[in-house]
Amino acid sequence: MPYLIETYDKPDHHDLRLSTRDVHLAYLDANAERLIACGAKLDDAGEIASGGIYLVDVDTRAAAERFIEADPFHQAELFERVVITRWRKAYVDGRNVL
Template sequence: MKFIFSCVDKKDHAHVRAENRPAHLEYLNQFIDHIVVAGPTLGADYESMTGSLLILEFDDDTAAQEFALNDPYNKAGLFEQVTITPWKQALPK
């Protein structure tokens, strides 16, 4: 099952994102076979990072939640909100 992870950064936490980015990327690389897409959401300036959007494939909700809980960004308190939504890909087939 594929899951959408929609994460919104806390206001004025760009320093937390920057400090934890290497650990976050290292963590994601451990799940490279599960990743459909992953990347930061951007502000109106098209440069500042405001959150994260990821689509990953896991066997169940528990695995998806565990992934989100153990993300270094989450552990560092970067996110104001994290939403995990099951998703079915329609296109491309």
């Protein structure tokens, strides 16, 4: 059952994001089987991240909450806000998957 997790960084925390990035990416690599897709939300220049989008395949909202709470970005208190929403796959990679 897919969930969309959208994160919003605290203002002026770009340095914290950069210093925590490697351990965050290692966490994602270790949990790749749960990831449908994920990535940072960037400014229009494509240079500064201000949060992220995770599409995760987990069984429950509680599992989605545990997933994001275990992320090193979350543990470093990078996020100002986290929104978790159940998501229905309709199109993935340009293909209808309904």
